[in-house]
Amino acid sequence: MEQHFLVFKEVAETKNITLSAKKLHMSQSSISLQIQNLENQYGARFFDRTNKGVTLTKEGEIFYTHVRSVLDILMNAKEQISALSKGRRGLIYLGATLTIGEYILPNILAYLYRNHPDVDFKVKIANTDSISQDVLEKKIHIGLIEGPVPRHKDLNVEKFWEDELVVVLPYFHPWASRESITLAELPHERLVTREDGSGTRKVMEMALKERGLEPEQLNISMELGSTQAIKEVVAAGLGITIISSLTVRRECDQKIFKSLKIQDAPVYRPLSILTNAQPNAQSAQSKDERLLIDLLHDHRLLSNILSKDYNELDSIE
Incomplete structure (x- = not known):
């Protein structure tokens, strides 16, 4: 049949x-x-x-x-x-957008591997549209995305983190002694950004526009296709940038970068969990998938995991 x-x-x-x-x-x-x-x-x-x-x-x-x-x-x-039949090993099909996949997921997977070594992961890194479609088609069971969320009756959306976008500059920059910056000061420095159409750039431009700063006022000197490329250029002193605070945590600890808050209008974007909303998909979630979702909703634990280096994850209770 x-x-x-x-x-x-x-x-x-x-x-x-x-x-x-x-x-x-x-x-x-x-x-x-x-x-x-x-x-x-x-x-x-x-x-x-x-x-x-x-x-x-x-x-x-x-x-x-x-x-x-x-x-x-x-x-x-x-x-x-x-x-x-394979020794009671669990398997989670997981998708993530680029920033989450590169800067958040590795710590989460390392923590789970240490504490639940009987769970395996199949991970896809792609854009929001691709991850959403795969969740709808049940090719992946859990999607983690940043920024705006597509609306669909068969998608469950749960926010698990608020990611702050910060102004990042090299530690030798004249502003490095400060803790914050005003919107009015941004157009006076060369800005390095993601390419036009990227999710991070959309969130940045929408947020600045809502706060009275038109994107055309920015002095954009360079557009690059990846966060890592932006970090390399900023570290060389070729400009400043506005990116996720999570992506520069280690470099700030090492005093390579200094991150400044936007004092008059902080910019946050949600990080969200996508799951299939169909009743049979919800009831079919495995205990390992629920374990991951529960971890993402445990803000204290997740904060500890994201603040540690890999070799420090064993100390997390």
């Missing part, structure tokens, strides 16, 4: 029996026969057939919703059984 459901789902999504046959490595006649058997079994026509392909009937749309749920439950059961 599972094979029939898989065939039905593929045809419903491709809307084409020929294409479904190629993807499933089956003959078109076998595909058609399995669809016909399902329709006979349930006493309903699931597809309207035309020369251009097939489309779901109203009965087919109802059946498609239930077939997806059944296949998701069976897939989760297989994963849990597989984990048991």
Whole structure:
């Protein structure tokens, strides 16, 4: 029966029996026969057939919703059984956007590895749209994203951290003796930013505009495609930048950088957890996935984890 459901789902999504046959490595006649058997079994026509392909009937749309749920439950059961057969190791499919993936997730994974060594992770680093789509399609079970969150009825969004954007400059800069800066002072220095269209830059420009500073007023001298590239340029004294405080914590401790708060209008952006909101997806969450989500919501513990170097994580209670 599972094979029939898989065939039905593929045809419903491709809307084409020929294409479904190629993807499933089956003959078109076998595909058609399995669809016909399902329709006979349930006493309903699931597809309207035309020369251009097939489309779901109203009965087919109802059946498609239930077939997806059944296949998701069976897939989760297989994963849990597989984990048991491989020595009871857990597996979490996780996605993260770039800043989280590079500067937050490594500490979290290192902490979990030390305290729960029987859990493995498969991690994808990508942009917000890609992570959101994978959560919707259940290719990953938990997504961690920064900044604006896409709205979708099948997405659960939970904020787990507020990330402050700060002004970062080299420790030899004349402003390095200060703790804060005003918005009015920003246009007087060369600014190094992410490329136009990046999430970090969007958040920065929207926040500054809301506080009365138009992006056109900034003296942007360089645009770069990664946070690490920006840090290298700023360390060389070629400008200042506005980036996540989490990305420069170590360099500030080492007195390579000095971070300044924006005193008259601090800028924060949310870091959020994305999970699939469909009831069967929520009920299918494993204990290891819930462990990770609970950790992210434990602000005290998470703060300790993010403030430590890797070799200090063993000391966290």
